[in-house]
Amino acid sequence: MSKHHTPPSGVSVWLGLKDNVFTQQKTVRFGDASAVNSGRFYSILTVVILLSAWGIASALGMLESFYWPSVNATLTRMGKLLSEGFRNVAFWDHIGISVFRVLGGVLLGALVGIPLGLAMGLSSIARGLFDPIVEFMRPIPPLALIPLIILWFGIDETAKIFLLFLASLFIMTIAARSGVNSVKITKVHAAYSLGASRTQILFHVILPNALPEIFTGLRTAMGVCWGTVVAAELVAADKGVGSMIMIAKNFLQTDTVVIGIMVIGLIGYTIELGMRYLERLLIPWQGKG
Amino acid sequence: MSGIVADNISMVFTLPNGDQVHALNNVNLNVKDGEIVSVLGPSGCGKTTLLNIIAGFLRPTSGKIIRENMEVTGPGSDRGMVFQQGALFEWMTVEKNIAFGPKMAGRPAAETKRKVDELLQIVGLQDFGKKPVYQLSGGMQQRVALARCLANDPEVILMDEPLGALDALTREKMQSLVLKLWKETRKTIILITHSVEEALFLGERLIVMAPRPGRILREYELPFADRGLVESPRQIKASHEFVETREEVLSLIWGMEEEIMGNDQELEPA
Ligand SMILES: Nc1ncnc2c1ncn2[C@@H]1O[C@H](COP(=O)(O)OP(=O)(O)O)[C@@H](O)[C@H]1O
Numbered sequence: 001m002s003k004h005h006t007p008p009s010g011v012s013v014w015l016g017l018k019d020n021v022f023t024q025q026k027t028v029r030f031g032d033a034s035a036v037n038s039g040r041f042y043s044i045l046t047v048v049i050l051l052s053a054w055g056i057a058s059a060l061g062m063l064e065s066f067y068w069p070s071v072n073a074t075l076t077r078m079g080k081l082l083s084e085g086f087r088n089v090a091f092w093d094h095i096g097i098s099v100f101r102v103l104g105g106v107l108l109g110a111l112v113g114i115p116l117g118l119a120m121g122l123s124s125i126a127r128g129l130f131d132p133i134v135e136f137m138r139p140i141p142p143l144a145l146i147p148l149i150i151l152w153f154g155i156d157e158t159a160k161i162f163l164l165f166l167a168s169l170f171i172m173t174i175a176a177r178s179g180v181n182s183v184k185i186t187k188v189h190a191a192y193s194l195g196a197s198r199t200q201i202l203f204h205v206i207l208p209n210a211l212p213e214i215f216t217g218l219r220t221a222m223g224v225c226w227g228t229v230v231a232a233e234l235v236a237a238d239k240g241v242g243s244m245i246m247i248a249k250n251f252l253q254t255d256t257v258v259i260g261i262m263v264i265g266l267i268g269y270t271i272e273l274g275m276r277y278l279e280r281l282l283i284p285w286q287g288k289g
Numbered sequence: 290m291s292g293i294v295a296d297n298i299s300m301v302f303t304l305p306n307g308d309q310v311h312a313l314n315n316v317n318l319n320v321k322d323g324e325i326v327s328v329l330g331p332s333g334c335g336k337t338t339l340l341n342i343i344a345g346f347l348r349p350t351s352g353k354i355i356r357e358n359m360e361v362t363g364p365g366s367d368r369g370m371v372f373q374q375g376a377l378f379e380w381m382t383v384e385k386n387i388a389f390g391p392k393m394a395g396r397p398a399a400e401t402k403r404k405v406d407e408l409l410q411i412v413g414l415q416d417f418g419k420k421p422v423y424q425l426s427g428g429m430q431q432r433v434a435l436a437r438c439l440a441n442d443p444e445v446i447l448m449d450e451p452l453g454a455l456d457a458l459t460r461e462k463m464q465s466l467v468l469k470l471w472k473e474t475r476k477t478i479i480l481i482t483h484s485v486e487e488a489l490f491l492g493e494r495l496i497v498m499a500p501r502p503g504r505i506l507r508e509y510e511l512p513f514a515d516r517g518l519v520e521s522p523r524q525i526k527a528s529h530e531f532v533e534t535r536e537e538v539l540s541l542i543w544g545m546e547e548e549i550m551g552n553d554q555e556l557e558p559a
C-alpha cells in the first residue's frame with residue numbers, strides 16, 4: 001500500500017507556509033522559481049511589524065512631527081483632508097485632477113502613437129520619416145521637457161496634458177511598431193490566401209495580433225505618466241496630489257506630505273491592477289498563438 | 290481547367306553574409322485538375338519553398354507558376370493554404386475563423402452561416418463553433434484550418450505538413466478526413482508530408498524530392514488514394530502492394546538521409 005496523499009489546503013497553504021498542489025510535486029526547489037511558495041505569511045509579518053513600530057513609536061512619543069507624524073496626527077489630518085479638503089480644493093479633486101491628466105495624456109498619446117507605430121511597421125516611408133524622431137526622443141526622460149513646455153504653454157492644463165501626451169506618445173509608437181513586427185507571417189499569408197485585401201489584413205489580422213503588445217505599451221505608459229504627472233505637479237501646479245504634497249511641505253505639514261505619498265503609491269498600484277484586469281478581460285488570447 | 294504547372298522553377302536564397310542556398314533547381318511539375326499529389330523529401334530539400342512559390346508568397350529566381358494560362362504573381366483565394374500549425378486567428382472563435390474568407394469577400398451573412406454550420410458538421414466540430422480556437426486540441430485546430438480553407442471554396446488546396454504536429458492516432462483519422470474531402474469536392478490538392486505512409490495513402494501521385502540542390506528525384510503513380518475510397522485505411526496500409534512501395538520509398542529516403550548525415554559529419558571539427 002502506498003501512502004495516500006490528500007491535496008494540501010487550508011490556511012497554512014494560503015499563507016505559503018506549507019506546499020500547495022503545484023509546489024508539493026517538486027523535488028528540485030532551489031533554482032526553480034515556480035517552486036518557491038508565496039511567503040504570504042511573511043508579507044503580512046512585514047506589514048504588521050512596520051505598522052506596530054509606527055504605533056509604538058507614536059504611543060511612546062518618540063516621533064518628531066517635523067520628520068514623521070504620529071498615527072493619531074495622521075488620522076486626524078486624514079479626517080480633516082477628507083472633510084475640508086486642502087487649500088480650498090477637495091481631497092478627491094486633488095487626486096481626480098491628477099488621474100484625469102494621466103488618462104487624458106495617455107489617451108491622446110495612444111490615439112496618435114498607435115496609428116504612427118502601425119504605419120512605421122508597415123511602410124518604409126513612415127518608418128524612414130519618423131525613425132529619427134522616435135529614436136531621438138526615446139531616451140529623453142519626459143521630466144527633462146518640463147522647462148521647455150513651461151516656456152511654451154505656461155503652467156496651465158494644456159502644459160501638463162501635452163507633457164503626458166509626449167511621455168506616452170513614444171511608448172505607444174514603439175509598442176505598436178513592435179506589435180506589427182511580431183505578427184507571425186503564416187497568419188498574414190493565410191489571410192491573403194483567403195482573399196483578404198490589405199485593409200482587411202490590417203484591421204482583422206495585424207491589429208488584433210499587435211493588441212497584446214499595444215496593451216503592454218498602455219500599461220507602461222500609464223505607469224510612466226503617473227510618475228511624470230506627480231513630478232510635474234511638484235514643479236508647477238496648484239491642484240493635484242503632487243502639488244498638494246509640495247505646498248504642504250512649504251507649510252511644514254509633514255502629515256499631509258506622508259498621506260500624499262501613500263496615496264500616490266496606492267493609486268499607482270490600483271492603476272497597474274486595473275490595467276492587468278482589463279488585459280485579461282480584453283485580450284484573453286494573449287500568448288496563446 | 291484548374292490544374293497547376295511549375296515551369297522550370299529555381300530558387301536561390303541569398304543570405305545576409307552573401308552565401309547562397311540553392312533551395313530549388315529546375316523543378317518541373319504538372320498537377321492536373323482534381324488530382325491529389327503528395328510531396329515527400331528529407332527536411333531542407335525545398336518542399337516548403339516550392340509550396341510558397343506556388344501559393345504566390347515567394348518570387349522564384351527563375352521559372353514560373355502557371356494557372357489557367359496565367360502566370361501566378363501573388364497569393365490569391367483560388368489557392369487555399371493549410372499550414373502545419375499556428376496559422377489560425379487565435380483572437381477569433383472557431384466559427385469566425387471558418388467564416389473569414391466569405392466574410393472578407395462580402396458574402397451575405399446568412400449564406401456564410403449556413404456554410405460554416407455545414408463545414409463544422411463535416412469536420413466534426415458542431416459543438417465547438419463558439420469556442421476560441423486556442424482552447425482546442427492540435428487535431429481539432431487542424432480541422433478548423435481545413436474547414437476555413439474549404440469555406441472559401443478554392444480550386445487548389447496547398448498543404449504544408451498539415452498533420453505533422455499531430456499524434457499518430459489523430460493523424461490517421463485526419464488522413465481519412467482529407468481523403469473523404471478530396472473525394473467529395475475533387476479539389477486539386479498538393480500535400481507536403483514527411484511521413485512516407487501518409488504520402489502513399491493520400492497521393493494519386495508521389496513526388497520524391499532530394500536536397501542540395503532541391504530537386505525532384507522520382508515520381509510514383511499510386512493506386513491507394515482511389516482504393517481508400519472503398520477499402521478501409523488499415524486494410525490498405527497492411528496490403529502487400531502498399532508495404533512493398535513503402536519499403537522502396539523508405540530506402541530511397543534513407544539513402545538521402547545517410548548522405549546528409551555523412552555530410553554533416555564531414556563538417557564536424559576533428
Ligand atoms: N527565407 C530563406 N532564406 C534563406 N534560406 C532559406 C529561406 N527559406 C528556406 N531556406 C533554405 O532553403 C532550403 C529549403 O528550405 P525549405 O523549403 O524550408 O525545406 P523543407 O520544407 O523541405 O524542409 C533550406 O536549406 C533552407 O535553409
Ligand SMILES: [Mg+2]
Pocket residue numbers: 336337338
Ligand atoms: Mg518545410
